[in-house]
Amino acid sequence: MFNWLIEQALGHLPVWLWPAVAGAGTAVYFLAHLLSNFPNVKPYAIFIKPAAFLTIILGVFMYGGAGVTEILQAQIKEQEAKIAVAQQASSDANTAVQTKIVTHTKVIHDTQIVYQEKIKEVEKKIDADCKIDPEAISILNGAAKNPLGATK
Amino acid sequence: MKKLLLVCAIFALAGCANTMTAKVTMTWPDTPPDLKTACPDLAPVDPDTTKLSDALNVITANYSQYYLCKDKVDNWLDWYNNQQKIYNSVK
Numbered sequence: 001m002f003n004w005l006i007e008q009a010l011g012h013l014p015v016w017l018w019p020a021v022a023g024a025g026t027a028v029y030f031l032a033h034l035l036s037n038f039p040n041v042k043p044y045a046i047f048i049k050p051a052a053f054l055t056i057i058l059g060v061f062m063y064g065g066a067g068v069t070e071i072l073q074a075q076i077k078e079q080e081a082k083i084a085v086a087q088q089a090s091s092d093a094n095t096a097v098q099t100k101i102v103t104h105t106k107v108i109h110d111t112q113i114v115y116q117e118k119i120k121e122v123e124k125k126i127d128a129d130c131k132i133d134p135e136a137i138s139i140l141n142g143a144a145k146n147p148l149g150a151t152k
Numbered sequence: 153m154k155k156l157l158l159v160c161a162i163f164a165l166a167g168c169a170n171t172m173t174a175k176v177t178m179t180w181p182d183t184p185p186d187l188k189t190a191c192p193d194l195a196p197v198d199p200d201t202t203k204l205s206d207a208l209n210v211i212t213a214n215y216s217q218y219y220l221c222k223d224k225v226d227n228w229l230d231w232y233n234n235q236q237k238i239y240n241s242v243k
Binding site: 082083087089100104105109111112119120122126130132133134144 | 175176177178181182184186187193194195196197198199200201202203204205207208209211212213214215216219220223224227230231234235238239241242
């Protein structure tokens with residue numbers, strides 16, 4: 001949560017702010033250096049100098065961090081673009097499989113109907129010529145039974 | 153003072169260190185619904201029938217059932233291999 005808050009706060013600051021902070025720190029540092037020549041303000045300069053120095057460090061550090069963030073964001077954008085292309089390809093592959101299934105199912109069903117029609121045509125003839133013994137049907141059904149049990 | 157300056161400069165430049173990599177991953181797609189159903193068992197012939205045509209009708213239906221099931225398995229493999237190839241391309 002804390003990290004998220006920090007990211008949100010820093011993420012919305014413009015990148016130019018950090019070199020500006022470092023620049024301002026440098027200016028203040030040199031100004032403090034000049035002011036240290038005046039006895040009246042010398043005691044303040046002693047405190048201003050380290051503060052300015054820390055400001056320079058903070059500015060440079062954050063500018064480096066902002067650069068890294070920019071690189072990462074570019075990588076994220078590139079990856080997101082790749083994923084969008086891949087997801088479209090994935091969706092197309094799904095549609096292609098669905099279409100293939102529908103077409104193949106129709107072909108298989110139509111073929112079954114053709115053969116069942118052929119059986120109908122010769123039904124009387126084959127039934128008159130051949131009577132099946134119940135034993136044969138029992139064997140056939142036994143062979144058709146799933147040896148691993150019923151399908152779930 | 154110089155050493156302190158050097159340490160501070162190193163610390164400041166540490167902000168530029170880029171050891172992280174952006175990781176955005178793709179979600180694995182849903183299997184098409186037609187491939188999610190199991191293949192049914194083969195249909196048995198009516199044990200009381202003596203007609204060859206009845207047996208042939210059931211056998212023909214079972215052959216169709218087999219080809220539907222084979223097609224489902226083939227398509228499932230095809231779908232899986234394609235999706236894996238796509239998924240690996242953005243990994």
